Amino acid sequence: DPYGNEPSRHPVFNINNLKPFNAEPPLNVLADNFITPNELFYVRNHHPVPDIEPDEYELQIEGIGFEEPVSLTLSDLQQLEQHTVTAAIQCAGNRRADMLQHKPVRGMNWGGAAISNATWSGPKLCDLLKHLGWDEEKFPSVKHVWADGLDYGPDGTSYGASILIEKAMDPRQDVILALKMNGEELPRDHGYPVRLVAPGVVGARNVKWVGSITLSEEESHSHWQRRDYKGFNPSVDWHNVDFDDKYAVSIQNQPVTSMVCDPLDGASVQIVDNKIHLKGYAFSGAGAKIIRVDVTLDDGTTWHTAELQQDDSPLNRCWSWSIWEGDIPLPEGAKAGDEVKVTCCAIDSNYNRQPEKVKNIWNLRGCLSNSWHSISVNLK
Ligand code: MTE
Numbered sequence: 069d070p071y072g073n074e075p076s077r078h079p080v081f082n083i084n085n086l087k088p089f090n091a092e093p094p095l096n097v098l099a100d101n102f103i104t105p106n107e108l109f110y111v112r113n114h115h116p117v118p119d120i121e122p123d124e125y126e127l128q129i130e131g132i133g134f135e136e137p138v139s140l141t142l143s144d145l146q147q148l149e150q151h152t153v154t155a156a157i158q159c160a161g162n163r164r165a166d167m168l169q170h171k172p173v174r175g176m177n178w179g180g181a182a183i184s185n186a187t188w189s190g191p192k193l194c195d196l197l198k199h200l201g202w203d204e205e206k207f208p209s210v211k212h213v214w215a216d217g218l219d220y221g222p223d224g225t226s227y228g229a230s231i232l233i234e235k236a237m238d239p240r241q242d243v244i245l246a247l248k249m250n251g252e253e254l255p256r257d258h259g260y261p262v263r264l265v266a267p268g269v270v271g272a273r274n275v276k277w278v279g280s281i282t283l284s285e286e287e288s289h290s291h292w293q294r295r296d297y298k299g300f301n302p303s304v305d306w307h308n309v310d311f312d313d314k315y316a317v318s319i320q321n322q323p324v325t326s327m328v329c330d331p332l333d334g335a336s337v338q339i340v341d342n343k344i345h346l347k348g349y350a351f352s353g354a355g356a357k358i359i360r361v362d363v364t365l366d367d368g369t370t371w372h373t374a375e376l377q378q379d380d381s382p383l384n385r386c387w388s389w390s391i392w393e394g395d396i397p398l399p400e401g402a403k404a405g406d407e408v409k410v411t412c413c414a415i416d417s418n419y420n421r422q423p424e425k426v427k428n429i430w431n432l433r434g435c436l437s438n439s440w441h442s443i444s445v446n447l448k
């Protein structure tokens with residue numbers, strides 16, 4: 069069994085798939101922590117988890133500008149200057165379950181917890197390349213940086229993806245080769261011993277168990293770069309989809325999103341002073357910070373602004389999620405025994421806001437599901 073040597077996992081996880089392992093914590097557990105504890109961080113694996121001996125680990129750097137691959141050990145990476153970034157990682161398929169309610173999609177049936185927030189530490193990718201004498205001015209043909217994992221599928225192919233050179237080489241974009249997660253060694257499920265963290269970029273490009281980095285004129289040739297994780301017009305379906313279409317761009321940065329996490333959908337909620345207490349997360353890609361989360365209990369007639377828990381990053385270099393929370397006033401006349409619909413909508417520092425309806429953003433793979441989030445609660 070290729071899955072005979074998997075790490076142990078937290079019993080609280082809702083498991084979407086066992087082999088490969090895909091699981092998310094319950095939403096109300098997720099929202100309990102601004103920094104997600106390692107054992108509660110959602111897991112999205114495509115293959116069995118590799119078991120890598122730290123002494124045998126090698127990272128190959130290759131491609132344009134390298135006559136032959138350069139090989140680095142773990143201690144080479146540890147000796148470079150270490151940076152710490154707080155960054156959420158979110159799967160492109162997070163909230164796919166909401167999209168599914170409109171029309172069937174293909175993919176892992178994620179609720180809203182295929183996102184988590186951690187502090188990651190390791191050398192910056194741009195520092196490493198400079199340290200090796202690689203000069204971007206000399207190689208303007210390089211447009212993409214590939215990362216390939218050391219996890220393999222039954223056909224022998226490993227997981228791989230690429231990010232844009234502009235993201236990789238700008239020191240303020242904070243792309244690191246993470247050696248630590250929340251101050252500890254990376255857990256096996258999250259990429260031990262080395263993971264690419266490209267903050268603000270979709271989970272799929274944050275390659276775990278990185279074995280090689282390649283500088284290239286082209287995007288990664290991996291299935292997950294070219295045949296998956298793309299957005300499409302809502303009227304494109306499996307009979308007419310063309311993953312090579314020039315408008316089928318691989319997802320990199322993610323759009324603004326938010327969820328109500330606590331209470332859970334259908335729960336009973338105590339009225340206190342004509343208000344109910346609500347909590348959730350909000351996140352946007354590309355370093356955009358959340359500037360507001362608006363909440364309505366009467367289908368948009370009245371909007372209230374929640375309080376935000378955030379890190380102190382600047383408005384355009386924020387990789388962390390925000391936790392929002394508030395005692396939100398009930399609509400007039402609402403009383404114990406009533407059902408109330410709760411809806412949240414986040415706005416980011418580009419003044420982009422979530423789309424209202426899922427209908428107009430539906431796509432066949434169920435990616436980028438970021439419409440307003442609604443639940444129903446029973447007042448008590
Ligand atoms: N990297 C490797 N090597 N193999 C994988 O299966 N899954 C990707 C990405 N990196 C994956 C990977 C996807 S689709 C996501 S959403 C994130 O890892 C999930 O990261 P996590 O399991 O640490 O939450």
Ligand code: MO
Nearest residue numbers: 159160271272
């Ligand atoms: Mo993902």
